[in-house]
Amino acid sequence: MKLSRLGEFGLIASIQRRTPKGRGVKIGIGDDAASVANCRAASLVTADLLLEGRHFDLRWMPFEDLGYKALAVNLSDIAAMGGIADYAILSLGIPPRLDSREIDAFYRGFQGLADECAVALIGGDTNAADQLIVSVCVIGHAAARPVRRSGARPGDDIYVTGTLGDSALGLKFLKRRARSERPRLHPRALIRRHRRPTPRLAAGALLAQNGLATAMIDVSDGLVQDLGHICQASGVGATIEADRLPLSAAYRALCAKDGIAPALSGGEDYELLFCARRKDRGRVEKLPGRAGVAVTRIGVCTAAHRKVAILDASGKALKIRAPGHDHFRR
């Protein structure tokens, strides 16, 4: 059914019907505000605004994946504080031309990840808009003291979870396919990483609980740019060894000619980038088994305030052309 026929209140009723109430939810969707139990004395709060044509393109982003990803990118911010996510608020601006089945698919993707991570959808807002607008706010709590961007010290090791650059390469394939250039190899793994990034909640919480991360951020704008944020907040510099960057099998098999640029500045990896004291190296390297994700040491913090250097195998500094995204300058 077209949304223009279902109407605003029909849509809200249908969202309300299908949303499970969730642990801790006293008043859920459908009143002026939700009422929820707080898990701890303090809450973590994060928000992301995703816009059609800027952050996603419906030509190559299925609605169900978009719903999943809209929640995932927020959970990734909670993970980057070492936190546990509890509640989500979802506001949508929806073009009335869309069919209610498309919005159903969006909610299916969103709710699927919410169920997986024990997050309750508790409210939001729905409006008509010219283009699809997705605004998400997530409330969680810290498993231990939250890990900030500002605690790195010269000499700390630099680590990243998972692999880098897959999402950017997946997007490149999707754009090429939209122009009907058929790649010979099917880069399913890369496309999946673009559409359904995994928020590293377990790894983030383990790092916080064990006091291992001195500083942490999630890689959303590209490794170099997000490492720059840690360097700026911590007052340190960083040296990255290019040949240590973790690249997936699909990246190596399909995109060797792209070099390491997608891993350095591709963005949307939603992996955790963190620093840890050198003396904790042994403990950090035992983490993957418990966190369910690889952890790779890629460099070291330096005293060269805010300077990020990427060294090749011979120790020579590489030039970085596009460090990452700036939404207004793009």
Next chain:
Amino acid sequence: MKLSRLGEFGLIASIQRRTPKGRGVKIGIGDDAASVANCRAASLVTADLLLEGRHFDLRWMPFEDLGYKALAVNLSDIAAMGGIADYAILSLGIPPRLDSREIDAFYRGFQGLADECAVALIGGDTNAADQLIVSVCVIGHAAARPVRRSGARPGDDIYVTGTLGDSALGLKFLKRRARSERPRLHPRALIRRHRRPTPRLAAGALLAQNGLATAMIDVSDGLVQDLGHICQASGVGATIEADRLPLSAAYRALCAKDGIAPALSGGEDYELLFCARRKDRGRVEKLPGRAGVAVTRIGVCTAAHRKVAILDASGKALKIRAPGHDHFRR
């Protein structure tokens, strides 16, 4: 300075610089998530998405007023639960053609009301967009048991705070002025009510703390439609006496020819509409002195499930043509 020159991170830094940290804020703007102290064991959470061209028009909405109003409409939702607001999260989609002074003015209006109501801005997101997008989430706590929409019973009195219809009439004057039709009288009071609605936080909290309101909602979509939400949630009907509707002096002086339609279905009043037991009439009528706003009894709840009737002075039912807003059907 044009935002395209200032850049995303320049803008974030400037917001961070001018935002006071606020009570209870452990980690504010500038990390992956904020960390805030919870005031009670439970939180109230609400969100509103405001879109240029749908909810506001920059031709007659100054940026400073828009910032004020974006927070006010969310505080109004907290007021409608009988709650106290603590924290705000603000996400903006900003056309890069805008000047940073315009965004400064928006934040000035937002922060002005936040200061007034002891609300701390703790985070959000900023992106480039084709049109201005304002997404706000407010977290608060209940002063007592939250007041829902569902507690009204047949025989309960129906009340509204302040006056109705001013905002809709203010908007009408603004649109007329944009077409260079100069009204002879200057409807400043009406325009101010459209641009700077007062969230009725004190009245809402007093009603909740004293256990007076059986059901409550804020009037955002028009009296008839929002009363319909109470009727639906409570399983009651309602009868409103048209000549009891509280109209402002400006409304009566400038807009007598508009009749009561703007008061019934104009929308954006952001007054509190609530029900109370008949036996509490004396206590409710003592409220205005303490809440700083008039409270007017306008009707009674009936057993006629979901039926809202508006009676004229002779007791005859009036026909209501446009009950209120539906964002998808408009």
